[in-house]
Amino acid sequence: MYDFAVVGVGPAGARFARRAAEAGYDVVAFERGTVGTPLACSGHVSTDIWGYVPDDAKSELLQNRVYGARFHVGGPDSAAHPFYKREEVSNVIDRVELDRTLADCAREAGADVWEQHTVVDVDERAEDVALTVSNEDGTEAVRAKMVAGCDGPTSRVRKQCGLPEPGEILHGVLAFDPAPDDGDFVDVHLTAPRFFAWRIPRGDAGVEYGLGAPPGTSVNELFDRLTAAYDVDTEHFCSGAIPIGPPERVHSRRAFLIGDAAAQTKPFTGGGILYGMTAADCAVDAVDPDDPGSLRDYESAWRAELSREIALGRWIRRAYSLPEPVQQLGLRALSGEIGVHMDRPTSFFSREHLAKLVGR
Known part of the structure; x- marks a missing residue:
């Protein structure tokens, strides 16, 4: 069983996988296609x-x-x-190469990064999280103590773990x-x-x-x-x-969201690369995969780091209208x-x- 399963290997997911692996945790990260593609945001x-x-x-x-x-x-x-x-x-x-570079950093740190693997089901249980992962050979079950949802604005992890939507x-x-x-x-x-x-x-x-x-x-x-x-x-x-506007909560019992899945973005530009990686660092520093209560520490840490910037960003955005x-x-x-x-x-x-x- 892994300590962390990471769903999505964009900047936030790759950063978390890298830092968690460097901290000595067993990490697996899944990307449904090829890392970096298709391009969907600016560089x-x-x-x-x-x-x-x-x-x-x-x-x-x-x-x-x-x-x-x-x-x-x-x-x-x-x-x-x-x-x-x-x-x-x-x-x-080069936005595509950025994602690939960050994914390579995660691999070099010791994380297992699996491309062409789609997480189709997330089952949060009392002691672990069971993921069903689809690939060209069929499906397989993967167990982890916790799951990091880094799977973008329409996050499957967010939906299946019952977490609220972005604003x-x-x-x-x-x-x-x-x-x-x-x-x-x-x-x-x-x-x-x-x-x-x-x-x-x-x-x-x-x-x-x-x-x-x-x-x-x-x-x-x-x-x-x-x-x-x-x-x-x-x-x-x-x-x-x-995604604009983080929801009031980005964690459940054994799942937590990072990056676009948590709407950790600048309200006045929509950019989220640096905010997502900042939140990833907060998660690595705060979350203990053996202690679900530590997810509350992550919630507090990333908000302490970013909430003032996001709040002021909302005011800037109002000027557009x-x-x-x-x-x-x-x-x-x-x-x-x-x-x-x-x-x-x-x-x-x-x-x-x-x-x-x-x-x-």
């Missing part, structure tokens, strides 16, 4: 990402360096309000223009209902165009308008769910050089950022 991340991968991985993963963002209330021809730093704000990375699920789409672009700025368009659209230069990998919006919105039609406004033909279209004149006024007032960290909204109140505001 625009803060520079903190390099603390989670081997030093020699950066040269393979890095596609472009970003120094700021231009915000638009309308389309590409509308007034741009730039927010920037003199040093890198963020990086654009909302947005619909995100993205596609790529292959023309190289190593521009210093991403473009953000506050044109999608209650969310936004984006353009991200990815160096030699081309340009990423994307959009997120609530269910029921004609996301594909809005995306077509975006790419038409930029006069580009895109390829490799893909879509996925974006303000009347256009108010948005224009706010963007004009706040644009310019910043001292804000893209994953930590609370850094808006840092000495560095306040000094930038006062110095304008």
Whole structure:
């Protein structure tokens, strides 16, 4: 019997598997397809990402360096309000290779990582968890003391263990223009209902165009308008769910959720790579597979680490729905050089950022 079974080998699942294996636990991790595919989210991340991968991985993963963002209330021809730093704000990375790199780190730490294995049933019992796993040869039973649900926005672990759903699920789409672009700025368009659209230069990998919006919105039609406004033909279209708003509880007796399954994401961008891996580290430090009560410690730990950032992120997101004149006024007032960290909204109140505001 394993100490931990991990369902889903995205960044959160791979990080937890790696750290738990390094801590001496017996870990098995299941990925229903091939790690990293299909691509369903952006690869625009803060520079903190390099603390989670081997030093020699950066040269393979890095596609472009970003120094700021231009915000638009309308389309590409509308007034741009730039927010920037003199040093890198963020990086654009190969998102598929990131997942594969993190999975390799888990394997090297001693975790069993099984691709093409789908967990089809999760049965929480008094002393363990029984998983039914499907692969090309049929099904097999796997037992573990605890199960980590890292299986994304529509988590099977969450559903079968009776855990509550995220506050909302947005619909995100993205596609790529292959023309190289190593521009210093991403473009953000506050044109999608209650969310936004984006353009991200990815160096030699081309340009990423994307959009997120609530269910029921004609996301594909809005995306077509975006790419038409930029006069580009895109390829490799893909879509996925974006969970926003963690539920009041992300653990049961022997199961716990990490990453998108727990909606540990930034409400104002939908990004969850760094938040998910932060929560994975909290889980490894807090959870004892022989003590179900330790799951409460995980619940407290990840919320202490992320809840203030998520709460402030909700307020930022509300600005996306303000009347256009108010948005224009706010963007004009706040644009310019910043001292804000893209994953930590609370850094808006840092000495560095306040000094930038006062110095304008």
